[in-house]
Amino acid sequence: VQLQASGGGLVQAGGSLRLSCAASERTFSNYVMGWFRQAPGKEREFVAIISSYGGTTYYANSVKGRFTISRDDAKNTVYLQMNALRPEDTAVYSCAARRFWDTISTMIRSSEYNYWGQGTLVTVSS
Numbered sequence: 690v691q692l693q694a695s696g697g698g699l700v701q702a703g704g705s706l707r708l709s710c711a712a713s714e715r716t717f718s719n720y721v722m723g724w725f726r727q728a729p730g731k732e733r734e735f736v737a738i739i740s741s742y743g744g745t746t747y748y749a750n751s752v753k754g755r756f757t758i759s760r761d762d763a764k765n766t767v768y769l770q771m772n773a774l775r776p777e778d779t780a781v782y783s784c785a786a787r788r789f790w791d792t793i794s795t796m797i798r799s800s801e802y803n804y805w806g807q808g809t810l811v812t813v814s815s
Contacts, residue, residue: 690714690804694784697809700774704813708769710784710806718742718762721787724769725799726780726811735797736782737769740790747793752778774813783808 691713700706714720723738737748737758746758757770767784785802795801 690717690720690786692784692786692804692806694782694806694809697782697811699812699814702774702776702813702815704774705770705772706774706811708771708782708784708809708811710767710769712765712767712786714765714786717765719788720804721790721796722758722760722767723785723787723796723802724758724767724782725785726778726782727808728777728780731780733783733799735799738796739767745790747796749797771811774811776813776815779811779813781808781810 692710694710696708719741724736725733726736727733735749739746739758739760743760755773760767784806786804787802
């Protein structure tokens, strides 16, 4: 599975951005999709995941209520709508895919994902 993330940019605090991640895989709907981010000097951290076919989502506490993950299987694309952005949201955001749903404690670990996009930079100015 090849993943291509896009949509990053510079935005003021309180603003919004929508990230997209396009997949090459024709069976995209069968994959669990996740978003992770890595801020400068920090480790990569979990942001959000969505189950295959989109029935279940899960968010990091830091983004819950502000970010929404969704998917359009007809377009082989997963989205991350980010609202009320804060300077601490500044990071490189990457999408990732894995074949099966598992426990949350497993799926929030980046090592549990087989496929990764290249990342897109989001910068939030204060």
